[in-house]
Amino acid sequence: MSEPRSEAERLDGSDPLAALRDRFVLDDVTYLDGNSLGALPAHVPARVDDVVRRQWGELRIRSWEESGWWTAPERIGDRIAPLVGAATGQIVVGDSTSVNVFKALVAAVRMAQEDAGAGDGAGRDEILVDATTFPTDGYIAESAARMTGCALRPVTPAEVPSALGARTAAVLLNHVDYRTGRLHDLPALTRAVHACGAYAVWDLCHSAGALPVGLDEHGVDLAVGCTYKYLNGGPGSPAYLYVRRDLQPRFDSPLPGWNSHAEPFGMRSAYAPASGAVRGRVGTPDILSLLALDAALDVWDEDGVSVAAVRAKSLALTDFFLRCVGEYVPVGRVESVTPAAHAERGSQVALRCDDAGEVMKRLIEGGVVGDFRAPDVLRFGFTPLYVGFADVERAARVLARTLG
Ligand SMILES: Cc1ncc(COP(=O)(O)O)c(C=O)c1O
Structure with a gap:
């Protein structure tokens, strides 16, 4: 095997996505925090400037129609659709x-309870939540459970198949x-959830x-996600x-704001839901942020980037990082908590060490930006659109020096 620096050069030289890096605003910093906040695509400021100065400043209220503001939530949803x-x-x-x-x-529980009422009458009064989840999902699930008369049961994803039952909503x-x-x-988890008559x-x-992700292919019921990480929306x-x-048609929103009304400008006192994806809206869309995201998504369309190519590079980046860490960092100084198997690995590597908070501070001072997650995890995110193999090698080298 060649030594990491020349290997990085070789990998960058044969990377089909390498040219995309120039579409982003980057500097000498090795930026491995795109799993928290994606980098700025270079053309976005001019687009936002146009939205502010011309669409808002000159067209003012006409922009709801003429600049397509009113329908932006669905239009931009359709642009995200192929990516998931x-x-x-x-x-x-x-x-x-x-x-x-x-x-x-809440909408999922309402559908499950409606099914139960129409079917065998079995009460669906339990929500399973990923016990390892990002905290906000757990907090919201707890409130959703209280609102819908359900018990909340935190389980790890591996425990889900055995935890599912006739009560699961x-x-x-x-x-x-x-x-x-x-x-x-x-x-597999979606299939298991469906087999017990619940919603995923x-x-x-x-x-x-x-x-x-394959939402349609795998029959996922409902899904959510942010746009400021790997979609670089800001x-x-x-x-x-x-x-x-x-x-x-069965999606019964717990937040039925006027934007999801069948006739939003009818100003009716009674609520009647719109059909289609619009039903998921609540209030007036956040146009400036929404249109910055719209512009950021151009990177995918204009350059014809495929998710398959992104995944292939992501795995190559994380493989290479693990290899460099293995070669540069003294044995036992850090422990990877990210699965080695490709089928079980996202686009980040997490390394555990007791002094992770202090190590990340020094890494950032050394020009390598990842992040720290309490109590002891160093996170490194690899965004294939703009991270290269030389970045990866440098990050591992600076990490080894910092740990030493
Ligand atoms: C998995 C996950 N869910 C939810 C959130 C929070 O999202 P928001 O702040 O948009 O509500 C985050 C934020 O990083 C996250 O990583």
Whole structure:
């Protein structure tokens, strides 16, 4: 095997996505935090400037129609759809992931309870939630459970198949674990949830834009995700909600705002839900953030980037990082908590060490940006659109020096 530096050069030289790096604003810093906040695509500031100065400044209220503001949540949802394996008409963009988790989970429980009422009468009064989840999903699930008269049962994704039962209404899972980078088996878990008559809600924050999801192919019921990580939509860019087409007529939102009304400008006192993905909307869309995201998504369309190519590079990057860490870092100084098997790995590597907080501080001072997750995890995210193999080698080298 060649030594890491020349190997990095060889891998960068044969990387079909290498040219995309120039589409992003980057500097000498090795940026491995795209799993928290994606880098800025270079053309976005000019687009946002146009939205502010011309669309808002000159057209003012006319832009709701003429600049397509009103329909942006569905239009941009349709642009995200191919990235998560969904046909158009099933995704709406708006609100935060936390809010969309709430909408999706309550709607899932309502459907399960409706099924139970119409069928054998078995009560569906339990929600299973990923015990290892990013905290917000757990907090929201707890509130959703209280609201719907359910018990909340935290279980690890591996325990889900044995925890499912006649009482299960809905299951809230993460496609990729935010801390360890473990990729869960979405097809098998969704099948198991369906086999017991419950609904599956997936959080795609750490998989969309990094690996194939296959929402339609695997019959996922509902899904949510953020757009500021691998989709590079910018800080606080709006999240999305997927509701499978055949479930849309039954999607009973717990937040039925006027934007999801069948006739929003009818100003009626009685609520009547719109049909289709629009039903997932709540209030006035956050146009500036939404259109920054819209612009950021051009990177995928204009350059014809395939999710399969992104996944192949992501695995090559994380493999190479693990190899470099193995070669440079003294044995036993860090322990990888990210699965070695490709089928179980997202697009990040998490290394555990007792002094992780201090190590990450020094790494950032040394020009390598990852992040620290309490109590003892160093996270490194690899965004295939702009991270190269030389970045990976450098990060491992600086890490070894820092740890030493
Ligand atoms: C898996 C996961 N779910 C939810 C969230 C929170 O999303 P939001 O702040 O958009 O509500 C995050 C944020 O990083 C996350 O990683």
